[in-house]
Amino acid sequence: MTPRRNTAISEVRIPRPALEAVDRMRESGEIHVWWWPLGTRTDPADYAVLDEVERGRAQRFHAEADAAAFTATRAGARRAVAALLGIEPHQVGFGRRTCPGCGDREHGPPAVSDPPVPLAVSLSRTAGAGAFAIRAGDWVGVDVEARRPVEPAGLADMVLTATESAHVLGLPEGPARDAAFHRAWTRKEAVVKAVGLGLLGMALNTLDVHPAQDGPVQVVHRYRGEETRWQVTDLDIGERWAASVARPAADPAGPVHLHAPA
Template identity: 40%
Template sequence: MATYLEIPVGEIVLGRKPCPGCGSADHGPPALLGPGTPRDLSISHSAGLAMLAAAPFPVGIDTEAVRDIPVANISGNVLTPRERLSVLAEPEGIARTKAFLRCWTRKEAVLKAVGIGIVTDLTLLETRAWSEGPAEVTVDALVAPSTWRVADVPVPEGWAAALALPAAAGRDVTVRHL
């Protein structure tokens, strides 16, 4: 990260930005607090895979390890009706779990980019994970922008990952393995 930001390692100060909902720094999104840089950060880790997204605009990243998840039992609480239909159309087992995690990581990436995390009704956030390629997702949130572009991130077998950035950013994403 120090090389990318062109900042000596000893000068990097990580912390949190204020929560866009309530203003508290106790649970706001991760932030690069010093030295001054125009970069926003998002961090995610799951079962041995860690990811960091840095951009000159709000960004969100999420990764999840593929594992046994009771998809049929929890999908009604976190997926939109169309997402649920798509996920439950997959055969039980790994295919269904991967479809669920594709929706989940997209949702969490968008909410991290917005800066609010999972404090909203996830059944209202549709990620269009059933279609190939990036999707535009609109969030009814307290902060701008409200429309985000979310896409899957290539990761090793055994994980799912997604990245969200403002739809207006109009930039391609570079993934670097460190």
């Protein structure tokens, strides 16, 4: 689980700017989201930011483009946390929280493990773009997807509820339909990531995210007879991609700060 703050210890182990940043984020309820384009070749500057475990993972990719995407996303996340907390990228460590479904720590949602501050994080990448979200607290989810044409008999049936499908496929074929579909898809993925269960908790085609409505929207997730509610906000990162971020609806709905690439 996310380490709890112990003042007697944290004043020694955690830099004061980091503590102040977390307190500010908790009070405001803000979310920070960074996104960046992904190239096809690994940037040595990105690779240098990774820790030994991440470098090992990068080296195991067979395709250079996949290694480059992984490296850029992890390096971007590390730099984002460092900038937010006022520390250096090499001082940032990532781990995992306990899985809320089975209690296993090996595949729970990602977390900042060093410094040990109560920050929820989420990572996503797609063709050409990566994204990273962070907030004070326990849960957050971000998703980014490259837009592509919607095939009514294929992907839409796997992703959309009957109500969503009627709305999306009722739109004229082309950009409007594609945009509505990807709005729904990224909202769903952001929620299941925030819940921490992925598709184990609730299939995408049973999760209604109201694509006919402009965001933010409230979404109900059901798992083992229990309901949780999430606020989902759409992110504008250009015409090539769709993106959304989700957080618990009961928490303070502070601003979403979107950090575009420099």
